[in-house]
Amino acid sequence: MQFYLRVPYRPIKLRIFYSYSVMLVDSMVDKLEEIRKIFGKRFLDRKEDLIPYMKDASYFEGNIPMAAVIAEKTEELSKLMRICSREKIQVVMRAGGSALTGSPVPYKDSILVSMSAMNQILETHVEDGYVVAEPGVRLDDLNLYLSRLGFFYPPDPASSMAATVGGSISTNAGGLRACTYGTTKEWILGLEMVLPGGQIVEVGGRTLKRTKGYDITALMAGNEGTLAIITKAYLKVWPIPEEIGRILAYFKDVRNMGRSISELKGRGIIPYIAEFMDKLSLETIKKAKNIDFPEGSNYLLMIDIASTHESIDRMLDDARKIIESQGPISIKITRDREEMARMYEARKGLYSSSLGLRDTKDEYIEIGDLVVPPSQLPDSLEEIQDSIGEYNLKAVLFGHIGDGNIHANILVDLNNRDHVARVEKFQMAIAKIALKHDGSVSAEHGIGLEKKELFLEELKERNSMDLLPLMKGIKKAFDPENIMNRGKIFD
Numbered sequence: 001m002q003f004y005l006r007v008p009y010r011p012i013k014l015r016i017f018y019s020y021s022v023m024l025v026d027s028m029v030d031k032l033e034e035i036r037k038i039f040g041k042r043f044l045d046r047k048e049d050l051i052p053y054m055k056d057a058s059y060f061e062g063n064i065p066m067a068a069v070i071a072e073k074t075e076e077l078s079k080l081m082r083i084c085s086r087e088k089i090q091v092v093m094r095a096g097g098s099a100l101t102g103s104p105v106p107y108k109d110s111i112l113v114s115m116s117a118m119n120q121i122l123e124t125h126v127e128d129g130y131v132v133a134e135p136g137v138r139l140d141d142l143n144l145y146l147s148r149l150g151f152f153y154p155p156d157p158a159s160s161m162a163a164t165v166g167g168s169i170s171t172n173a174g175g176l177r178a179c180t181y182g183t184t185k186e187w188i189l190g191l192e193m194v195l196p197g198g199q200i201v202e203v204g205g206r207t208l209k210r211t212k213g214y215d216i217t218a219l220m221a222g223n224e225g226t227l228a229i230i231t232k233a234y235l236k237v238w239p240i241p242e243e244i245g246r247i248l249a250y251f252k253d254v255r256n257m258g259r260s261i262s263e264l265k266g267r268g269i270i271p272y273i274a275e276f277m278d279k280l281s282l283e284t285i286k287k288a289k290n291i292d293f294p295e296g297s298n299y300l301l302m303i304d305i306a307s308t309h310e311s312i313d314r315m316l317d318d319a320r321k322i323i324e325s326q327g328p329i330s331i332k333i334t335r336d337r338e339e340m341a342r343m344y345e346a347r348k349g350l351y352s353s354s355l356g357l358r359d360t361k362d363e364y365i366e367i368g369d370l371v372v373p374p375s376q377l378p379d380s381l382e383e384i385q386d387s388i389g390e391y392n393l394k395a396v397l398f399g400h401i402g403d404g405n406i407h408a409n410i411l412v413d414l415n416n417r418d419h420v421a422r423v424e425k426f427q428m429a430i431a432k433i434a435l436k437h438d439g440s441v442s443a444e445h446g447i448g449l450e451k452k453e454l455f456l457e458e459l460k461e462r463n464s465m466d467l468l469p470l471m472k473g474i475k476k477a478f479d480p481e482n483i484m485n486r487g488k489i490f491d
């Protein structure tokens with residue numbers, strides 16, 4: 001008989017997600033043996049093999065799951081789910097483990113299913129505009145493969161090196177290119193899935209159009225592993241633009257930066273990417289990557305324009321004139337690929353370079369992920385900056401300005417109760433700022449464990465609490481035994 005003792009409760013609420021202790025009684029040992037037979041050496045139950053599956057990229061400490069399996073085939077997952085639904089065993093899927101909300105963090109009484117080994121690109125049909133991929137394919141690997149054919153898959157979270165097809169569908173990831181191409185949900189044509197009862201089904205498919213009843217494919221975008229296991233994805237792909245050029249505009253004033261993006265979009269110039277970074281972000285990047293910025297800059301607006309060989313210079317010039325009219329302190333156009341790649345990587349690496357701001361090693365980064373209509377950005381950003389001062393916190397502001405997505409990397413000392421409480425209040429305060437400006441409390445990272453309270457706040461604010469039983473009803477229809485990633489999104 002094996003015992004899993006409850007880990008002592010740490011004083012700080014919310015950061016640690018311990019589930020009740022699990023005693024592996026003999027009947028459970030028998031069930032696990034049944035599962036071991038399906039996966040053989042890919043069934044893991046030694047503590048040292050399970051520790052890497054405790055955490056995602058958030059600050060939740062997580063639990064050591066009862067066991068983990070490394071999936072290679074859909075049929076194995078079907079057999080697993082038949083056992084788990086029969087025996088009411090909890091299941092948590094994990095792929096790249098890069099989620100920022102605790103969504104793939106397991107309970108002690110769950111089986112963790114690693115999807116990373118299902119990582120093959122199965123079919124390529126660029127002439128029909130799609131590829132078929134297994135869920136464990138990493139986004140950078142998919143794009144490297146497609147780039148050789150002159151195509152790309154647009155969803156581009158800054159974690160694309162680790163994030164996978166299945167994980168990014170399940171969180172409906174956005175990223176840097178979302179201002180033109182939208183989030184992941186726009187790029188899924190269809191899915192193969194294993195339902196909690198073990199049935200293998202296909203939704204959507206290989207065609208760009210189809211209307212047949214409820215759109216279950218769309219429902220899976222952002223389901224956070226609470227409904228079914230994605231085992232295959234039909235993904236739309238797009239030709240790589242002929243030319244991309246970049247404008248780097250440095251501003252003293254947040255309003256002028258915000259107006260630049262509204263003006264560009266209002267005049268029909270939709271950037272390929274449009275990112276902003278505040279002064280602390282720029283200082284962080286300078287320290288980590290040795291990329292300097294002009295004196296007096298409080299904000300950088302980084303705009304990429306995609307076009308043809310013939311028109312790229314004209315498009316960049318048109319965009320430059322519009323931005324110049326908003327009075328930046330410095331503006332620069334570049335088409336130097338190396339320089340552009342350096343800055344792109346620096347922006348994508350802002351999470352890790354923000355760690356350089358820590359005063360002690362006990363400080364973690366908690367990420368705010370808000371969205372407002374782009375025209376509301378100047379007011380929202382100003383109010384968020386004021387809140388950082390009011391709560392006396394250290395936070396880096398940056399984000400995907402083209403679609404109104406603001407991130408705040410907030411330094412939080414998990415051993416300081418007062419600090420943690422202030423960060424929680426600040427998260428609620430900035431969520432309310434987003435709601436006041438017609439936005440949302442979660443733009444692209446999902447809800448997981450972290451944003452459940454903020455999610456409820458949004459439902460209340462929009463007078464839509466009746467959606468909660470509806471969503472729970474959908475969950476129950478898929479997962480009557482409540483075995484799929486229990487307690488994520490809502491309790």
Ligand SMILES: Cc1cc2nc3c(=O)[nH]c(=O)nc-3n(C[C@H](O)[C@H](O)[C@H](O)COP(=O)(O)OP(=O)(O)OC[C@H]3O[C@@H](n4cnc5c(N)ncnc54)[C@H](O)[C@@H]3O)c2cc1C
Pocket residue numbers: 056057092093094095096097098099100103104115135156157158159162163164165166167168169170171172173174175176223224225226228229230231351352444445485
């Ligand atoms: C440095 C950094 C930068 C980031 N930048 C961005 C960004 O710019 N934009 C953005 O949108 N996000 C960003 N993210 C977060 C983003 O949500 C995740 O990186 C990504 O979407 C998760 O993919 P993953 O493969 O790591 O999934 P995991 O973290 O392993 O899992 C995420 C969720 O998906 C579920 N899941 C995984 N595989 C399956 C499957 N096959 N079937 C069903 N459910 C499954 C899990 O249970 C979990 O709920 C960032 C994260 C980091 C660490």
